[in-house]
Amino acid sequence: MYIHQITVFLENMKGTLSKLTSLLADKGIDILAMSIADTSGFGLVRFIVREKDNDECLALLKANGYAARKNHVICVRVPNEPGGLNRVLCLLDEAGISIEYLYSFNYSEGNNALIIFRLSDREQGLKIFHDNGISVFTQEEINSIQ
Amino acid sequence: MKQEKIHKIWSPAIECMDRAKLRELQNERLRATVKLEYENVPLYRSRMDAMGVKPEDIKTVDDLKKLPFTEKTDLRDQFPYGLLAAKLTDIVRIQGSSGTTGKPIVTGYTQNDIDVWTEMVARSLTAAGGDADDVIQVCYGYGLFTGGLGAHYGASAIGATVIPMSAGNTQRQMMMMTELGATMLCCTPSYATYLGETLKEAGLLDKVKLKSGVFGAEPWTEEMRQHLEELFDFDACDIYGLTEIGGPGVAFECLEKTGMHVNEDHVIAEIIDPETGEPLPYGQKGELVFTTITKTGMPMIRYRTHDICSIDAKPCACGRTFLKISRLTGRTDDMLVIRGVNVFPSQIETCLVGLEGVAPFYCLIVDRVNSTDKLEVQVELSDEIFTDKVSEIEELRGTIAERIKSVVGIAAKITLVAPKSLPRSEGKAKRVIDRRNLTNV
Structure with a gap:
């Protein structure tokens, strides 16, 4: 039920992001979702690629001097309408689960937006989503995005 | 007068x-x-x-x-x-x-x-x-x-x-x-x-x-x-x-x-x-x-x-x-005198030992800004970054800064840099860049 995300450390300097995206583009790796968290000194770039690209992407990054890692996040379908995201957030809040960060896919599925969550308690979060009929987007579904 | x-x-x-x-x-x-x-x-x-x-x-x-x-x-x-x-x-x-x-x-x-x-x-x-x-x-x-x-x-x-x-x-x-x-x-x-x-x-x-x-x-x-x-x-x-x-x-x-x-x-x-x-x-x-x-x-x-x-x-x-x-x-x-305090690069090394997520490569950059010595310590991250959270990286920076302050006795700005990005000569990282120009007498 989890999907893979890759996180890369970037120094906060001009040109570092495009250098990273060029590296991926040259290898034909498609970035399906991306977010950047930045501070004055550095940034963390987090992104989602298809499963077939994950290991190659990680090896490529390390070989090119990037500090990178692969980890698990949760992706949910949120109806693309007013209050859609709010409902999901309220459920997490009621359950006492914190959101470390969230971002959305560049791609939307019909009338659904796809939101990626990093939660303080991943398993509990999944349970809440399941119990409340919130649909979770799987790695297989990501792999088949055209 | x-x-x-x-x-x-x-x-x-x-x-x-x-x-x-x-x-x-x-x-x-x-x-x-x-x-x-x-x-x-x-x-x-x-x-x-x-x-x-x-x-x-x-x-x-x-x-x-x-x-x-x-x-x-x-x-x-x-x-x-x-x-x-x-x-x-x-x-x-x-x-x-x-x-x-x-x-x-x-x-x-x-x-x-x-x-x-x-x-x-x-x-x-x-x-x-x-x-x-x-x-x-x-x-x-x-x-x-x-x-x-x-x-x-x-x-x-x-x-x-x-x-x-x-x-x-x-x-x-x-x-x-x-x-x-x-x-x-x-x-x-x-x-x-x-x-x-x-x-x-x-x-x-x-x-x-x-x-x-x-x-x-x-x-x-x-x-x-x-x-x-x-x-x-x-x-x-x-x-x-x-x-x-x-x-x-x-x-x-x-x-x-x-x-x-x-x-x-x-x-x-x-x-x-x-x-x-x-x-x-x-x-x-x-x-x-x-x-x-x-x-x-x-x-x-x-x-x-x-x-x-x-x-x-x-x-x-x-x-x-x-x-x-x-x-x-x-x-x-390789001793440096920064704000009157003796600093050896090896002291910085002691501060980094045992910290998850950083490589034993660092560089001290000393500069004089407005007549005050500034110390920046650049530390390389290991290529397997230990977290996907900004707060944990900031925490690591804070820990390094605290350790340096307690061992060396002066405050330093900590900059985390990408793996293998610090200049090296013969495989060893160049440990010190002193921009103060104090020794050209």
Whole structure:
């Protein structure tokens, strides 16, 4: 039920992001979702690629001097309408689960937006989503995005 | 306001002593020191035994070369009391500085040693024009660091009015300096510059009555002297010292400002080839080595300072017969002096050991911004980054900063950089980039 995300450390300097995206583009790796968290000194770039690209992407990054890692996040379908995201957030809040960060896919599925969550308690979060009929987007579904 | 160039001398009978007589005095004191060390300090005894040297073999200063060297690492390894030649009951003071790694180094002073030190600083302040009529503002840090207490005792000895400000709080320093009419200033040359520039900006320079300043604890250049003297319209004199030998005042400049007179009745200076350890003739540049000949708490025999300079034996116009050492032009090791604090890159390494997520590669970047030294430490992350959360990376930065602050004693800006991004030569990271340009004398 989890999907893979890759996180890369970037120094906060001009040109570092495009250098990273060029590296991926040259290898034909498609970035399906991306977010950047930045501070004055550095940034963390987090992104989602298809499963077939994950290991190659990680090896490529390390070989090119990037500090990178692969980890698990949760992706949910949120109806693309007013209050859609709010409902999901309220459920997490009621359950006492914190959101470390969230971002959305560049791609939307019909009338659904796809939101990626990093939660303080991943398993509990999944349970809440399941119990409340919130649909979770799987790695297989990501792999088949055209 | 600049003073008239009158050479005042605190102890003329000693400072202007006939050199042949001075040599006799040194010989006699050296013999006593070697005997004291051999009989009381196991490390010296075993080293001398290993070299087959007995105290009786040391008769004159010329025999110094038969004796083993002492290194800063010896003070660290024998920490805290291993090198004491006196009993702890006779030790009245501990002073210290940071060592080459996490462990500090300390020295113990007997009352005699405090008196010797005070005498040396009294001579230094007098040489810069000081006397009982002066109001001396001391803004070296008071504490384990020898700067504050050293200057304080010396200033008291000459009967001056001491303002014991200690370091920091520039607004308060400026207020006291102008309101109390300080006539002399003791601090690091970089802090003096900062103070001067801040006073200038505040339009307070015309209220300053300084006639001279005695600046040390870090290397500085002739350009900095000129800048300082233009700012304050006073005499800026250099002073040299190190905790291991006795603190500031080991050597000092007179108003001729042509090098620092070594207090030769208390220490013997040698210049050696840092590679071979062979003594070098006067005038030649090499590593400065000191032997104390009056200390009784923790005497030092042939202590290697790792500072590079030369000895000038030409007579000085001030009338003193003491030899002079030139400005320091560099170091034989990788020690840095940042805001008056000794910093070794190896100390930084100790701070990084055992931290998840960082590689053992780092680079110290030292710069001088607005006359204040800034230390930045760049640390490489390991290629498997340990988190996807910004807060945890910030936490890591905070931990590194805290560790450096506690081990080295100064605040540093921590910058995390990508793996393998720091410049390397022969596979090793270049550890230090010093942008201050302090050694081009």
